[in-house]
Amino acid sequence: MPRSSFASLLATADAIARQLANGPVATRVAPAALRRLVAERLPLDRAQDPDQVLATIEDLIRRFSVHVTHPRYFGLFNPSVLPETVAAAALTAVYNCQEAVWSHAPAAAEIEQHALRRMATLIGWSADAALRAHFTSGGQEANLSAVVVALAHAFPGWAEQGVRGLPADPVLYVAGEGHHSFIRAVRVCGLGDAAVRWVPVDAQLRMDVAALRDAIAEDRATGRHAPFLVVGTAGTTAAGAIDPLPAIADACDELGVWFHCDAAWGGGALLSPTLRGHLAGIERAHSVTWDAHKWLSCPMGSGAFLCRRPDAVAAAFDVASGYMPSAREGADDPHRVSMQWSRRAIGVPVAAALATRGPDGYAALIDHQAAMGDALRAGLLRAGLRVVNDTPLPLVCFTHDRIDSGTTTAAAIARHVERSGVAWVSPVKLAARESRVLRACITSFRTEQGDVDALIAAVTAALDA
Numbered sequence: 001m002p003r004s005s006f007a008s009l010l011a012t013a014d015a016i017a018r019q020l021a022n023g024p025v026a027t028r029v030a031p032a033a034l035r036r037l038v039a040e041r042l043p044l045d046r047a048q049d050p051d052q053v054l055a056t057i058e059d060l061i062r063r064f065s066v067h068v069t070h071p072r073y074f075g076l077f078n079p080s081v082l083p084e085t086v087a088a089a090a091l092t093a094v095y096n097c098q099e100a101v102w103s104h105a106p107a108a109a110e111i112e113q114h115a116l117r118r119m120a121t122l123i124g125w126s127a128d129a130a131l132r133a134h135f136t137s138g139g140q141e142a143n144l145s146a147v148v149v150a151l152a153h154a155f156p157g158w159a160e161q162g163v164r165g166l167p168a169d170p171v172l173y174v175a176g177e178g179h180h181s182f183i184r185a186v187r188v189c190g191l192g193d194a195a196v197r198w199v200p201v202d203a204q205l206r207m208d209v210a211a212l213r214d215a216i217a218e219d220r221a222t223g224r225h226a227p228f229l230v231v232g233t234a235g236t237t238a239a240g241a242i243d244p245l246p247a248i249a250d251a252c253d254e255l256g257v258w259f260h261c262d263a264a265w266g267g268g269a270l271l272s273p274t275l276r277g278h279l280a281g282i283e284r285a286h287s288v289t290w291d292a293h294k295w296l297s298c299p300m301g302s303g304a305f306l307c308r309r310p311d312a313v314a315a316a317f318d319v320a321s322g323y324m325p326s327a328r329e330g331a332d333d334p335h336r337v338s339m340q341w342s343r344r345a346i347g348v349p350v351a352a353a354l355a356t357r358g359p360d361g362y363a364a365l366i367d368h369q370a371a372m373g374d375a376l377r378a379g380l381l382r383a384g385l386r387v388v389n390d391t392p393l394p395l396v397c398f399t400h401d402r403i404d405s406g407t408t409t410a411a412a413i414a415r416h417v418e419r420s421g422v423a424w425v426s427p428v429k430l431a432a433r434e435s436r437v438l439r440a441c442i443t444s445f446r447t448e449q450g451d452v453d454a455l456i457a458a459v460t461a462a463l464d465a
């Protein structure tokens, strides 16, 4: 691509983001009406001018989306995207990089590994030959990879015999506030929902490690269950809680169980010298989930799975075939060390962002969002609301007497705020609380004090409505 095309892609990405900020965050539309409109506007039974087709697609997306890149979208970890990541994603699509085997896309594969080594260093690992890391479609795939790799590690016969060949049922442990992707992971592995042990949490919504130890001991005592994995979450989805990672690491060391850290969103804190101390202990994990499409502000579909046990990764994923090009000495073929076969260059945009921003630039983005989180907490308190979670990360769960007393509900307030077009927040159920509360996360690096003030005003208006 000519260099001027890069500049225009960057400018387009930026211009669209700025335009969106002047409009409503969300629109509501009935599924059947939208289905009809799409069929009408986008006929598939004849060829059309591509400019026209793309303009139609953009018009539909713009009118009918919750705009997660809007500075007043305070939702579920869906970020504004850094313009250079949009350009890099378009660029890799143009070349259609195929990363199943290293030899087909050596440059893209090495650019990705370069980014992953940087991420490993931020975790506190040495970026040496023992690192096995790859980009995934997201946190779900990364967490599934953790389950598969931990199974392969704990039960040497598993790859061949499956779970039927095991003397006891494998069970894994995740805090009650952990992510539900582990439910799907155990289903996919043929273990069933009962294989997930939800460990109680303390008043700060963090895993109770004494309860974890008890649960593992009890399961082992029955002889029917085989504990093989503990998940510590660094930044829970509902409330941004960080499990006590060092205590979990101690328990896993002593009891001989794989420690996976799910830092899908919270991993971003590692880029900030101010915040990274809150994730201490993550470096003791055997594997880590870290989504670039969350706090690293990269486009949807870019997660990462990082692991320090190459033998386990190989035992989990390695499948040989007679038709794939043979491997090159000194490089892994991505399809033999991960879940995907054909794969696009998911991580090239991540590398583009790391290189464009540099450590200080990325730290500034993360710290700005953390500061906006603090501003939101302070503003909510001033406006007479109550903050009910405790986290250094920019995720605020809050309520009001009128919600607690049942005069209104968090869902009603969220709906009112959404309909106003001003902002987007969601209701959330936290452990040990009867009624749902409101949840607002700073997900956009474009969010400023004025956006925070607008959210608080919209919530206050909804409470008074």
Ligand SMILES: *Cc1c(COP(=O)(O)O)cnc(C)c1O
Pocket: 077, 137, 138, 139, 140, 141, 143, 179, 181, 233, 235, 236, 237, 262, 263, 264, 265, 291, 303
């Ligand atoms: C978002 C999230 C996931 C799931 O990741 P996806 O990228 O949505 O598949 C898993 N764990 C945590 C803690 C998350 O926040």
